[in-house]
Amino acid sequence: MTPEIAVDLFREALWLTSLIVAVCVVPSLIVGLMVAVFQAATQINEQTLSFLPRLLVMLITLVVLGPWLVTQLMEFTERLIHNIPQLIG
Template sequence: MDPSSVNDIFREALFIIVQMVAVIITPSLIVGLVVSVFQAATQINEQTLSFLPRLLVTLLAVLFTGPWLLRKLQDFFENLLFEIPNLIG
């Protein structure tokens, strides 16, 4: 196993992690920004007003993108398992 193949595996794994995190976190960040602007405009300083919408959007993002995320992760591990004989020998 040479260092370039290890680098390729880690690069692909990190890219999948970044994709998974971005798909889940980006909608929550957008909703948090909208709620913050609303709170600043109306001067309402309620903690649950900022927390609950972000929680719901994050749960919806996981619900709708979950099968795609699991499929990407499953494909990565299947490719990794099929490549083990080539990596070792």
């Protein structure tokens, strides 16, 4: 395996990891920001008020986009396994 191939595999794995994390974190981040603005406007400082909506949004996101994320991860793994002979030799 040449260094170029190793770097390319590493780049693709990092991109897939970043995509999976972004899909999970960004909706939660947006809801957290909206709740923080609501808390600042109403001066309510309840910790569970900010935690519960983010948790629910994360759960809904994983239920809706989970199959697509797993498909992306499985396709990457299958490509990697099928390319082992070319990568080694």
